[in-house]
Amino acid sequence: MVSLSTAPRAGRREWLGLVVLVLPCLLVSMDLSVLFYALPFLSADLAPSSTELLWILDLYGFVLAGLLITMGSLGDRFGRRKVLLAGAALFGAASVLAAYAPSTELLILARALLGVAGATLAPSTLSLIRNMFTDARQRQVAISAWTMGFAGGALVGPIVGGFLLEHFWWGSVFLLNVPVMVLLLVLGPVLLPEFRNPAAGRFDLPGALLSLATVLPVIYGVKKIAADGFALGYLGSILAGCVFGVLFVRRQLAADNPMVDVTLFRRPQFTGALGTCAVTFLVLAGIGLFVSQYLQLVLGYSPLVAALWSLPSVAGMGVGVSAATAIAGKVRPARIVAAGLCLAAVGFVLFAQVSAESGVAWVVASQVVLAAGIGGVATIATELVLATAPPERAGAASAISETANEFGGAAGIALLGSLGAVVYRGDLAESAPVGLAPEALARARETLGAAFDVATGLPADLGGALTSAASRSFVTGLQWVAWIGVAGSLLVAAFVAVALRSVRPTSAK
Template sequence: MTTAEMRLEPRAGAREWWGLVVLMLPVVLISADNTILNFALPEISEALLPTGTQLLWILDVYPLVLAGLLVTMGSIGDRLGRRKLLLIGATGFGVVSILAAFAPSAEALIAARAALGLFGATLMPSTLSLLRNLFLNREQRRLAIAVWGTGFAGGGALGPIAGGFLLEHFWWGSIFLLAVPVLLPLFILLPILVRESRDPVDAPIDLLSAALVLLTMVPFVWSIKHAAEDGVDLAAGVAFVAAVAFGILFVMRQLKLEHPMLDVSLFRNAAFSGAIVINLFSIIAFVGGLFFITQHLQLVLGLSPMIAGLVLLPGLAVMIIAGLAIVPIARNVRPSLLVAVSLVFSVLCYGSIAVQGGAVGVLGVALAVVSLGIGVGAAETITNDLILANAPAAKAGAASGLSETAYELGSVLGVATLGTVLTASYRGHIVIPEGVGGADAAAAGETLGGAVQVASELPSALGSALYDAAVSAFGSGVSITSWLAAGIIVAAIVVSLTTLRHAR
């Protein structure tokens, strides 16, 4: 597009910018939902007494369903109407959030989280598609997409603070009720400020492709969880092979379809593929790290949820600042080097935690999270820019969908890998003191939260012995998990130096 053609593009006015503010509401909510639940894990463990596997699934099932349906829901929105789908999804998300808040059991909470993933998948693709329709001028659209992307980091920063405040004054279910006041303005203002849009190409919805995505992701994640917890066995192998087979079938089908659900030809570009992988690896390490850091702050160091959220706030704020500050630097430094150097900060974060294990204090956690925020914030900005820059203009929407899917899949795998390793290590190292038996011993041997709850109900000496044993076992798991997270970041650095070396 020439400069003259760009000048002819209509520029957005106040209505469109206010429309962007409204579209940011579900973006911030989805991002906050990815981090806020970590702070409620101790209370959920004590209230619902889930097994270690159930605790992981309470976290896993939401981003798993969300990631599996993002591309599908984006396709449905193109045909049904993006604004209409956004309103339908917001309604479902609000109703299920209320049900999740009053879930009577771990099984009910897992089911509610799965339904939240279903409706959450309608929100993200719809907001980005509507945003692109609001801002026709390319320069304005770039700024709007940058603001939209910043909503993820902003929501991540809001989650710990809002979650900490709610858990300080209310019960664990209150974190789900946060969705109701956030989404209410959407129903009023969206029809006024944002016009409806559809894809002019009336292509049918390919339900088989949607099914193949889920059949690829569910057994893949399950195989990782099962292998980490029970070792590599026949069941894990069969699930992994099934995931690969369904993934191949999905790719083959997309190559044959006239209007594919996902344009797999985008992956032929090395910089594009590399940026997707770097996003995936960095989010795996980031979300997996939050899984044990939030528990460490509350259950080991004894901080209240509110104070624990404030400890993490500087790191999440630095993530936003790093994402914005890296833009002018990127004009003069190659992306491959810039991403690699940024991720070194994340390696330092996990390396410091791994060395200290269970002995890391509040200041150490805060400094580690700041390092993690610098690394992830700067790297994500560069890679997201590369994803859009290396995709044809006509396929920018598909490229954005892939970026979102990598983010959500990274959330799934972060808990599935690092969380499962931590849980398995805890179970392997916990030594239940004599005198603790039956259901108490079983609960204490499953999770740190269960051990803390049991210890609080035992006689003083026996409770202290159980608590010390649980903290020691958890610290051993933290060291192992941190080394694994550092290794994942190192792999992302290698990918950056190889796949992005020709990117400008």
């Protein structure tokens, strides 16, 4: 690793280049959520079937997750700037196609192309940061900005989508991508240097196919379990992906020029940071699923207003990221990450105190505390993943980090969402108002939204009693998930304190 005394420091060109790199990160994460508000307008215009609607929603995320490792490896071999600019061109073109798609089939194709392009952007931007900022302290600041770009995009996406749909047609949510990608194509060749691994060897096409066959079935199975509940077919999809994963690892160990250096997983610093990211995203996604429903159903906010109430958490994350970056030169990463996880545990404890009558202030305060802790964890853990990997394999390492985040988020929604649903159904079965017909109760126990729908068709007194009981049962499920977040955060904090105990502060590297 390059020491602080000999590493060249980044100048104005690199910092301007960082701004160019953060913009596509913002859009990639926005595109995961910006479409939600457009669905009613899109459905009225294109009349997709329920299956087609699911493909429109999910295909982008599936393709993006499945191709991250492949695109990271391509960047290492053929040039990270080259792959980034090619992805930007495809992202812009696919956005135009999606915006003006005259049919459901073309919109689905455009979403798939957006996923392919998005998979090039995330690992390319992060790996370019690894090469542009060789000074460890400057790299930490750059990764902090990159982290905020991704986090901000996920939260701002619904707000931007809601605003555009109030003034334009549904395709406008895609056209937002075009000027940013044009800017990247114009400024990228000027501000971004090219990097590639000169000893990368031939591209491993069978390995790429195996990585796709590993990630896609697992992500698909986990997300479908989260959406539809447990089914043997979805479990079979996950198991099939695991089998292909074993084959992928065996091929990488035997290959002369592997896509992924799996020996990195033998390093506690790499594995510890990667596991921290995955578990952090797991508990964060799980609680996020419940918070959005709490704001919209229990408190009765519109989706746009609910999204606006999430904005303070961006400020909380900014505080966490800034604080972690400021002390990274003097304090060991294990202590920073463990402290961030403990702060996140405090946020989960606050969530565990939420009730149906708490109101929005308590939820926002809980989100801010949680985001501050997670922000510090994410930026330090991401930097550790990059710093551990050799510079020539930064693209593949970045892709592995992003894939771990995708797995963690999907698993959080599936596992914690399922747990909350079980708690909700059991609690509502005991607390449902007397006089509710068995068939109405059965439907109300499916989801909180279903309970509210059932209540609209009942007499006022009975309907009000049902919504109150369902809200309390839902909050009970949220509290269970929050306590799991507490336990998970503290357990990972203890793990990090041991696994990363030998890693020195940034200034000592």
